Amino acid sequence: MKWHRIDALISRHLYLYKRSLPRLMEIFYWPFLDLVVWGFITVYLMKFQGQIPGVVTFFLGALILWDVLFRAQQGITISFLEEIWARNLMNLFASPLKPSEFLVATMALSVFKVTAVSVVMVVAALIFYDYNIFKIGLSLIPFVFNLLVSGWTIGVLTTSLIMRFGQEAEVLAWGMVFLFQPVSCVFYPIEVLPKWLQAVAWANPAAHVFEGMRAVISTGAVPPTHLAWAAGLNLLYLALMVAWFHHTFAVCKDRGSLVRIGE
Amino acid sequence: MCAAIVEVKHLTKRFGDFTAVDDISFDIGEGEILGLLGPNGAGKTTTIQMLLDLVTPSSGSIHMFGLDLNAHRETILGRVNFSSTYISMPFSLTVEENLRVVAKLYGMNDVGRRIEEVVKILEMEEFRHKVTRKLSSGQMTRLALAKAILTEPKILFLDEPTASLDPDIAHKIRGVLKEVRQSSGLSILYTSHNMREMEEMSDRIVFLQRGKLVAQGTAQEIVEKFGQQDLEEVFLKLAREQVIR
Numbered sequence: 041m042k043w044h045r046i047d048a049l050i051s052r053h054l055y056l057y058k059r060s061l062p063r064l065m066e067i068f069y070w071p072f073l074d075l076v077v078w079g080f081i082t083v084y085l086m087k088f089q090g091q092i093p094g095v096v097t098f099f100l101g102a103l104i105l106w107d108v109l110f111r112a113q114q115g116i117t118i119s120f121l122e123e124i125w126a127r128n129l130m131n132l133f134a135s136p137l138k139p140s141e142f143l144v145a146t147m148a149l150s151v152f153k154v155t156a157v158s159v160v161m162v163v164a165a166l167i168f169y170d171y172n173i174f175k176i177g178l179s180l181i182p183f184v185f186n187l188l189v190s191g192w193t194i195g196v197l198t199t200s201l202i203m204r205f206g207q208e209a210e211v212l213a214w215g216m217v218f219l220f221q222p223v224s225c226v227f228y229p230i231e232v233l234p235k236w237l238q239a240v241a242w243a244n245p246a247a248h249v250f251e252g253m254r255a256v257i258s259t260g261a262v263p264p265t266h267l268a269w270a271a272g273l274n275l276l277y278l279a280l281m282v283a284w285f286h287h288t289f290a291v292c293k294d295r296g297s298l299v300r301i302g303e
Numbered sequence: 304m305c306a307a308i309v310e311v312k313h314l315t316k317r318f319g320d321f322t323a324v325d326d327i328s329f330d331i332g333e334g335e336i337l338g339l340l341g342p343n344g345a346g347k348t349t350t351i352q353m354l355l356d357l358v359t360p361s362s363g364s365i366h367m368f369g370l371d372l373n374a375h376r377e378t379i380l381g382r383v384n385f386s387s388t389y390i391s392m393p394f395s396l397t398v399e400e401n402l403r404v405v406a407k408l409y410g411m412n413d414v415g416r417r418i419e420e421v422v423k424i425l426e427m428e429e430f431r432h433k434v435t436r437k438l439s440s441g442q443m444t445r446l447a448l449a450k451a452i453l454t455e456p457k458i459l460f461l462d463e464p465t466a467s468l469d470p471d472i473a474h475k476i477r478g479v480l481k482e483v484r485q486s487s488g489l490s491i492l493y494t495s496h497n498m499r500e501m502e503e504m505s506d507r508i509v510f511l512q513r514g515k516l517v518a519q520g521t522a523q524e525i526v527e528k529f530g531q532q533d534l535e536e537v538f539l540k541l542a543r544e545q546v547i548r
Contacts, residue, residue, distance in 0.1 A: 044407050044408075044410045045408055048404050048408040049404075049408075051404055052404040055395070055404070056393065056396065059395060059434075126393040126395075127391035128390070128393055130355075130357060130387070130390045131390060131392065131405075131450070134355040134357055134380065134384075135380055135381075135408050135409060136376070136377045136408075136409065290359070293356075293358055294359045295318065296323075296352070298358070299352055
């Protein structure tokens with residue numbers, strides 16, 4: 041793996057953000073709008089503070105953390121789509137660039153995107169709703185990292201599907217992550233799900249993260265079991281998805297579809 | 304002919320029942336310009352895509368610099384580049400930014416100096432800071448060529464490099480390619496539908512028809528083999544045969 045090739049891809053996307061208003065909106069405008077809407081819902085729910093303790097922390101915290109996962113996924117998938125839209129895939133893959141370097145570069149870009157979006161949301165929550173997410177404490181960090189990895193896993197899966205089925209599958213870049221939302225238990229505890237769906241949710245690392253976050257808020261202690269399950273499942277799924285990406289890449293080269301994506 | 308820098312043996316590509324490239328073998332010598340000629344659908348682009356490892360061959364082998372492409376992809380592709388009318392470059396980046404990204408991708412040193420040289424060679428000064436989206440098709444083709452020669456490759460694959468250029472710029476581009484070849488011993492695989500250009504540029508020509516190699520030699524040898532007046536007549540004869548069948 042060569043750093044200069046990863047750096048080339050990162051530079052290419054940072055140049056893009058430098059002069060593209062729609063792409064900057066993706067970082068600043070949409071997350072901010074999300075926060076405003078959910079912020080008002082939370083303000084309304086605060087009236088029932090007695091029945092739902094810690095409602096602000098639950099909802100705004102969950103929203104900010106959900107955006108970590110969503111933007112991490114988009115960081116990977118949208119970077120791939122940018123290459124399709126620019127008809128640049130041939131330039132990249134006819135160079136010494138390896139598919140693994142491509143993935144590492146898009147993961148690095150997703151870290152950049154998540155950081156930018158998180159800063160916007162954390163600051164906006166502090167200013168408009170007097171909500172400081174760091175009240176949850178440093179225990180948030182391993183959970184955030186796990187969400188980042190979950191986002192990468194869904195991002196690699198979505199990218200593989202777009203590569204395999206072409207541009208008509210690009211809508212998955214925005215929709216795929218929401219397939220996982222009901223079983224991620226972002227805004228509600230896992231126990232509200234029907235029993236059979238709870239079993240599915242426990243296989244989802246994001247559900248362990250959000251359950252863990254709620255446990256931290258309620259008890260102040262980090263639940264090691266949730267953290268261990270999230271990390272273990274994340275590593276397993278990411279390894280599987282990366283292997284599947286490489287397999288899909290080889291299949292597309294064999295079918296000649298890699299050079300036809302976007303035509 | 305000089306020592307072969309590209310060796311293609313029994314190369315075949317099948318997509319299901321359709322055979323796009325059918326058991327072709329050829330080589331390219333150091334500093335040689337080989338023309339790849341054939342009607343649409345003859346297998347030229349698929350051949351180039353296999354040479355760039357963008358499409359996996361069904362069978363056969365590709366060696367460059369004496370190395371197997373399958374086993375030494377990274378080393379080989381670092382010394383090869385290409386340009387095609389059918390690809391583009393990121394639209395939101397300026398010409399210079401695009402060239403900087405390419406230079407990084409290939410791990411080049413002294414990037415600034417090399418960009419200056421290429422911009423000068425291809426007369427791109429007036430639009431080097433322009434966003435790629437705003438380039439004319441001629442300027443875009445020059446950017447694609449700049450990207451191809453920027454990395455100082457030893458082998459260049461050019462798929463219709465002058466297709467959208469006016470005759471004056473196309474003439475200059477051919478001059479540039481000949482100069483680069485002269486000065487650096489660059490080997491070129493060249494496709495074009497302009498027969499005069501093919502005759503002018505190519506030391507030898509490989510003629511493909513329906514994926515099969517039907518002739519190879521100098522332009523004169525091919526014209527004589529088919530008993531025609533010139534390369535254009537050979538092309539028309541084979542293209543019409545392909546349509547009738």
